[in-house]
Amino acid sequence: MTDTSHTTPIVVADPDDSRDNEVRPFQIEGMDVRGRAIRLGTVVDQILKAHAYPDAVATILGELLTLTGLLGSIMKFDGIVTIQTKSNGPVPMMVADYERQEDGLGRLRGYADIDEKKFSAYGKSPSFKGLIGSKKGYLALTIDQGEDMDRYQGIVDLAGDTIAEVARSYFMNSEQTPTELRLVCDKNDVTGHWRAGGIMVQHLARGEEGRERILDRETQEHWDRASVLMHSVKTEELLDPQLDLDQLLYRLYNEDGVRVFEPARLVHSCRCSRERLQVVLTQFDDAELSEMVRDGVIDVNCQFCNTTYHFTLGEVQSEKT
Numbered sequence: 001m002t003d004t005s006h007t008t009p010i011v012v013a014d015p016d017d018s019r020d021n022e023v024r025p026f027q028i029e030g031m032d033v034r035g036r037a038i039r040l041g042t043v044v045d046q047i048l049k050a051h052a053y054p055d056a057v058a059t060i061l062g063e064l065l066t067l068t069g070l071l072g073s074i075m076k077f078d079g080i081v082t083i084q085t086k087s088n089g090p091v092p093m094m095v096a097d098y099e100r101q102e103d104g105l106g107r108l109r110g111y112a113d114i115d116e117k118k119f120s121a122y123g124k125s126p127s128f129k130g131l132i133g134s135k136k137g138y139l140a141l142t143i144d145q146g147e148d149m150d151r152y153q154g155i156v157d158l159a160g161d162t163i164a165e166v167a168r169s170y171f172m173n174s175e176q177t178p179t180e181l182r183l184v185c186d187k188n189d190v191t192g193h194w195r196a197g198g199i200m201v202q203h204l205a206r207g208e209e210g211r212e213r214i215l216d217r218e219t220q221e222h223w224d225r226a227s228v229l230m231h232s233v234k235t236e237e238l239l240d241p242q243l244d245l246d247q248l249l250y251r252l253y254n255e256d257g258v259r260v261f262e263p264a265r266l267v268h269s270c271r272c273s274r275e276r277l278q279v280v281l282t283q284f285d286d287a288e289l290s291e292m293v294r295d296g297v298i299d300v301n302c303q304f305c306n307t308t309y310h311f312t313l314g315e316v317q318s319e320k321t
Contacts, residue, residue, distance in 0.1 A: 029257030062185025072098025079145030089133020107269035197238030
């Protein structure tokens with residue numbers, strides 16, 4: 001029996017020397033400033049092309065995936081970082097998650113839920129606020145590192161004109177960490193491929209843990225300089241496959257000195273499987289399963305990768321016994 005209802009797209013592997021799909025941590029010398037830069041190529045293209053999202057929706061989801069890659073790569077242990085928006089707008093929910101496993105790879109996936117009726121009322125270039133709908137909306141960050149670790153969740157209002165502005169508010173309100181971000185996602189007009197990139201800088205606390213952050217005149221000047229230089233980066237620089245992240249960071253901070261650390265590699269990977277979904281179906285009773293049958297099969301679609309798995313009623317019932 002066929003497992004998918006759509007033709008699997010041809011996925012072109014990245015060249016061995018590709019510097020796409022990675023996060024590069026860095027430290028500015030002589031400053032209490034750390035940061036991370038990210039570049040997404042085939043990973044974001046595969047995720048966004050799994051669904052026929054309008055370009056405006058795909059752009060915001062691409063930025064959310066970029067943010068998730070940045071924050072997920074901070075994890076030192078295996079686990080999952082999930083970032084989700086919920087609102088009353090034309091896009092009532094977006095979600096992206098990053099899973100780290102023993103091999104150290106970061107596995108990204110994401111999807112957006114669209115209210116077609118509300119979305120149809122908007123023009124060709126709707127704004128972030130128009131699509132997400134900031135009234136009564138929120139962004140939630142969840143970190144789950146398994147049964148032996150406490151599960152963490154932070155929530156912030158969807159107040160801002162971009163995902164980056166919302167994330168900046170989160171760091172100030174939830175972690176009291178001065179943070180500046182740039183997140184971009186765009187589709188190449190010629191190739192039709194999606195690319196994304198981002199950069200984040202954060203001010204490190206001085207003094208003993210739990211005490212008030214020290215921002216004297218010198219550190220304030222350092223932070224202002226690091227922030228201004230970060231915001232000077234151009235959109236095309238964040239997306240350019242010919243400009244690797246090391247070169248980008250050197251352009252920005254070579255006068256101060258910048259130290260880079262081992263990168264985190266990213267791949268597109270969904271955690272769905274036929275076996276896992278079959279186990280989920282066994283949780284339903286026979287009457288509920290019978291109602292799910294259409295044309296002799298039960299179809300289960302994964303919203304993340306848009307793969308549809310087909311099961312016969314007999315397959316599910318035999319698994320229950």
